[in-house]
Amino acid sequence: MNRITIPIGPQHPALKEPISFLLTVEGERIVESALRIGYVHRGLERIFQNRSYVQNVHVVERICGICSHAHTTAYCQGVEALLGLQIPPRALCLRTLLCELERIHSHLLWLGVLAEHVGFTTIFMYAWRDREIVLDIMEALSGGRVAHAVNVIGGVRIDVDQEQVCLTLARLDELERRIETLLGVIRHERTLQARTRAVGHLSIEQVRSHCVVGPVARASGMDVDLRRDAPYAAYDRLDFRVITAEEGDVWARTMVRVLETVESVGMCRQLLAELPDGPLAAPASRRVPPGQVVSRCEAPRGELVYYIRSDGGDRPARVKVRTPTLMTLATLSDQLRGVNTADVPTVLSGVDLCIACADR
Amino acid sequence: MLRIIHCITSRIVRWARRKSPWVLHFNSGGCNGCDIEIVDTLTPRYDVERLGILKEASPRHADVLLCTGPVTRQSRDRLRRIYEQMPAPRWVVAIGSCSCSGGVFRDGYNVLGGIDQVLPVDVYVPGCPCRPEAIIEGLVLLLEMVE
């Protein structure tokens, strides 16, 4: 059979972000694929060197709009370690609360996108409608739906009073009921399972050798989660399960993410129920003493790593960001091999690509 | 007689354009914040479909190009090509501070600036990211211009 090469992107209905593929197909099956990223490369690592540490908090939040709080958490954590600051427990809890709310919003967003790509527009609409509850909570807490500007170097900028805690808990109850409904639909809907089972498979060996992280790795059996294995912020106070699956296909990734959302709701409740009193931030000087730090955090898509080096001024000498999607992109050629062209959007959605993160 | 027919058909065409602006969304280098707020406008809370707005897949079916993000070097030619593929009359809405001016990335070595460096922009909707309400207001402003 003849081979045909089909270019897809950077503008394509199946792609939410600019990324370009060259798919070589034989009939309906993909034989090879090549990837071109860099459409969203803004040269952030150079931009960071031209801004002060405080200005960089604003820039770092805009590496990615979906996991913005994870980026500022990892960055602020790193700078705070260089400054040798003790962050007040209330600040750590509020920081963690936003981390988990962001995880819920990111996973619900992803669920809607996956459902739209397999043709299940109803779940897209329901998931994004239910996601509005999380965005309302984040807006009530911080003033922003998508970019929250909660983290500052030294702690957080926001506080919650008892009334806000009660309102948030009530909304979390409503959210949990909606997520249970979505979970019920996903578990029983045979067409969704037929479209996602055995598609985009990655074995645990492939995941290990490509250093894949996050829900994609956990769906292939890797039991790794930085929140449990290298706790940061207030995660050492929380009781939660790390969700893993064995099948390694898009279905497993769906189940891992939706069940993680349920765990995150529980974690938010624990944080709100036991918020310690105290200040919201430790005073931080603008000049950071010379040193280097490697800061890690578990973003919704996996391990986010920041390396920051200071020469003693008020601007960083080097900020290196390694985002979780970068490694998953490298596995796409393995995942797409042998897949039908109709399943390409499913595979691409299944890995929850965030090209803005990967390109920086 | 012909003039009357032409007048009536022009009015109908203008009415149809105002009542069903089909949009194409392209991210030329943004962080996704504005993109998810654009997709949010399609979802039940904001529901722009009641204004006749449909998100189209191909530039050839679209009337309005919603651009987010600053223009990066790699995206520049693709953005121009997408605009050229759209049939006239076509409009461009720059959504978000980055597409208005380059935003926080304006001095990046790979960033050329806002969308107006490459395309003629009709409506600027600032915000970082823009709220869905602002996006809808921008689209309504565009529809008033179309009249």
Added chain:
Amino acid sequence: MNVELILESLRETFSTEPLEPQAVPIDETFVTLPPDCIHAAVQVLVERFDLRHLSAITGEDTGGEIVLLYHFWDGHGLTLRTSLPREDARITTLTDMIPGAVFYEREASEMLGVAFDGHPNPHTLLLPDDWAGEPPLRRQEERQ
């Protein structure tokens, strides 16, 4: 991951190198090695300790030299630090042992002008097709 055991093993393998282990926040140990020892060191990590998770490869142009940092993680962080000369920055690829290094090395190569010998696909990753300038993260005179 037992950092002490790994350090001992590296000391045995590279008995002439000082290693200079340094504790770096947050929960990271930095070890310095010359560039021609990095491939062998990673072989020790992979074969003796099954430490394959390479989180990132950071590169920096400090003015005098190009520093490469290989950040590994398995419960705790271990970073291998090496320095390359600015004029002819070359080092052996790790992709034969850790396929996940493929994108990290491509990025370090285009951003800093480092050549990774043996890399299967040494093309630009993030920079545009028409990039004609110097590697962007190399120090330039006009920056203060």
